[in-house]
Amino acid sequence: MEGCPNDTIVNMVKTLNPPSTDFPIKRSLNGNEESTPVPIKRFKSISKDSTPYEGSPRELRRMRADLVEARITIKDLQCRLTNSHSLRNKMELEFKEENKILRRQSEYDKKSIQELEDQLQTIRKREKDLKSQLSEIKCKYDLLKINSAKEIEMLQNSSSNSKEESTESDIEESAVVASLNRRITELETMLESAEDDAETQKQYVKELSSKLSEDNNLQKNLEQKEYELMKAKLTVNNLEYQLKSYSEFQDQAKQQADKLSRYIELEKENERLNQERASLLDQVKNKLILEEQAFDFKRRLEKYKDYDKKLMDLQIQQSQSMLQLNEWKAVAREICESMDSDSSLPHQLRSVVEKLQHQELTLTSQKVELECELKSISHESKVLKSEVEKCRKLIEELKLTGEQKQKLIHRMEKRLKLVISERDSYRRQLDSYENDLTMDTTVSRSSSQLQTQREHINNLEKLVSGYRDTVAELENDLHNAQPHLRDDIPLKIEQVARLKDEVQRLKLENDKLRQRCDQLEIKLERQMENDSSFKGGKIAHQLYNPLRESVEQRANQVENLKKEIERLKLKIKNYEQGIENSKIGDVTLHSKEIDALNEQLKSQESQTEMLRNYLKSNFQELRNVIYVLFGYKMDRTKNSLYTLANMYAEKPEDVICFQYADGNMHLLQNEFTASLEHMINLHVKQQNSIPVFLSSLTLDLFANKSMTGLLSVNLTGN
């Protein structure tokens, strides 16, 4: 603030005019970066050199405000600067990166350039090599040119030489040709001579052939004569035969004459014989009639025999029936109880029968009634049975009472014994008393005593009589009781037996009923079981259970086994018939296969047949063609044995035989070939050519044939 006074004044002036002072600040604020720092710097330099200025507080205040503002602007500007710096840095970094990339690229480019250069160099090298090669080749070419030129020259020389040689040889050849021509002429002359010879030969041959024909004629005549001779012989034979027959005829004629002389006799005899014959015929007729009659009689006899038999049977039957009738009659009489005549018997019998029937009816009705009664009785018997049961109980009770009674009787008897013993004792007492009494009678005794004793005796006697009475009563009782018992016993035994039977019967019935009961119980149980299972419910089970599964499995198995059995049976059948082939396992397949194979076989056979026919015809054609073209008929007789028959052969037996072995043909000897020795020698042995031999033979034979043909023509012409 202590700057120059001019400036301060200016500032002061400026500050006085606020718009003018504000302006630079505002401008700096607005953003021109280069314009703003300059006035600040200036402002500082000014402030350093300036003396302290003491202004009015208002100015100071204003200055301060300005300063603050300026500071703010400075800060702002600094901020901008830093911003710009950072921006610059960023830019620099980017530039660096770009630079790096560019460098890398340049390096890469350099490398590629290097490589390309290397390539270029190699290419150049190659070019050089090629050039050197080219030069070499050129050199070679030149050399070759020279060489070829040399060769051409050589060849030209040689050709000229050869030309010369050819000319020389031509000259030589002409000389040879001349010599040959000479030779030919010689040969021609020879040929002419030979032809002359041949003509003479031919003439000779003609003569010979004429002779031959004459011979043939002679032979024919001879044959004719022989034939005639044969005929004559036959006629002679015939004549001889006729002669023989004639002699026979003569004999016969003689015999006939004799017979004629005996004719009359014979006629007589004939008449006689005729008569005889007539009589015989009559006899024969009679005999026939008789035979018929006899036959009739025989038949009748048989019939009668049958009748007889029947009659016998009938008689027997009649006798039997008579007997039966008599019996019946007797029976009837017995039934009727009458001795009337037989005629009234049936009526009586009928009446009796009717009576009986009536009786039967009544009886049946009675029977029905009785049955009813029986039923009622059986019912009653049932009732009675129950009663019997009751009776049995009663009997048991009675038995019990009887036993009790017996016991009682026993006791009674015992008591009786006791009483008897008592009585005996009393009796003894009485005896003793009597003894006493007799003794007393003998001895003197008092009357009172006697009296008392008598009373006593009386009492005792009364007592004894009482005892006797009781004993008698008891005995009577006993007697009464015993007979009752004795009477009961048989009745009881019967009853017991009956009851036993009944008991047995009832037991059996009981058993039966028990068994029936058991059966019914079992049934009832079953029924109950079934009912209980069904009652108000269902029985559920799974549709696919193991049982069903195993049943199905089993069915399948059975089915399979059946099939297999069928198959095996078929197989066995086939084995038995011998059809089955061991190679083929399955029969069903086998039959089909056999059919297929049979068809195939048939087709194959037909094919082969066709082929055979085709080949045969073709072969035949070929043979014919060969025969026509080459004049030989060729046959293959045996293995690799061929016979050739020439077309112009004189005889069919004239054949040539060849055997083929190891690629060679061997000519076999026979009659015909033996006659061809010179030809064989010439063509086969010397020239070693069978075709030539064959063709020459053909020519020869043809010549012979044509010659003979001509001769024969000539002869026939002559």
Added chain:
Amino acid sequence: MTSAAQDIQSAITVKGSADIVCDYLNYGINSILFQRGLYPPENFKPDENYGVTLWMTTDNKIKEFLLKTLDQLRNWLVDKAVKKVVLVIANVATLEVLERWDFNVEYEEDTLTNPDKVSSKPIKQIRNEIREILKQISASVSYLPLLDCLCSFDVQIYTKGDIDMPSEWNETAPAVIQNAQSVKMRSFSTNIHKMETIVTYKNDI
């Protein structure tokens, strides 16, 4: 199955009781199949339960069949629709019934009236009862006749009244054995269901 009942301990519901019954039937039927030789012994494996060793089938088909049957039976037991369960052993060739194991089901009186009845019978006691029956089943081989033909089995459930037949189930005829003889075994009760086991077999004599 029993574990559910065990957890509660001396408080068996109707469902739990049905589980116990089905468990018994599972072991009982398996035991019968093994003891009667319907399937080869190699198809069974030992399993310890109720304090005895029992042989359980390893055949998946039989397992599945029993599982299905017992599942259905459990539902019907809870509905109280079962009268008895019958294991029928029949000859495959002739379809003749040779043996019948009746498992009669009885419902304790108040079970029918009170569907939410809870039994307080100790589970240990029930298990002991079941063990005794299983022992009897094992011992039954000694008097039952020998099954000397190809046999198979079926499980029939006798129901009360009209019930809806589930799919794969149908009605069948009762298995009746001619000339039969029966042996009654012990029974057990859960105080909800009472099960009675009877074997009926053909008496050949």
